[in-house]
Amino acid sequence: MDIGTRRLRLRPVAPADAALLRTLDADPEVMRFVSGGEATPLSSIVDWVIPRSQAQFREHGTGLWLAFDRRTERMAGWVWLRLPRHSAVPELELSYRLARESWHRGLATEAARALIDLAFTTTDTGRVFASTHPDNIRSQRVMQKLGMRLATEGLRREQFDDGFTGQDVEYELVRNDWVRNRVPGRHAATGRHHRRGDPGTVGMPA
Secondary structure, three states, X not given: OOEEOOOEEEEEOOHHHHHHHHHHXXXXXXXXXXXXXXXXXXHHHHHHHHHHHHXXXXXXXXXXXXXXXXXXXXXXXXXXXXXXXXXXXXXXXXXXXXXXXXXXXXXXXXXXXXXXXHHHHHOOOOEEEEEEOOOOHHHHHHHHHOOOEEEEEEEEOOOOOOOOOOEEEEEEEEHHHHHHHOOOOOOOOEOOOOOOOOOOOOOOOO
């Protein structure tokens, strides 16, 4: 399913999108706080990123959406809602990555808000959280604009395949706060939203 916002069109990632993801991750500035500037190997995108997202779409209605600028039809970046691998509670992890040409326009906030709204209205998740490097101030500002609160400082980052590790900060938005802060009448996303269980369901930001 596609999700529409005022300036973006979001759709689930597909195998044919591997080259788009590789191009995005080849920019050292985009990857500065992700991998220390190293590009994501194409093999990781093909063998892990896309299959994992598609599996979660099939099973839970969550995954990675590519975001396209409605004005130019160019890919602005992506937003991902995924199930944490070692979580015992209903929660989703939010991440986002934008091409450098899409920075400083509020697009990360716009895309992420649409997916957060989708998560809380179509799944039973009680919390959406996101983490980033402490020096990634722009990413933290996006989280704050989304209504997230600082949850954990000094969170130990997982060891990635490329060997980049570090300390992260974590922000969270719980369901009760989302309900309380939601603006009546606001429709961040449009499109066909399927219920959970329906097999047809569903860097550096600015």
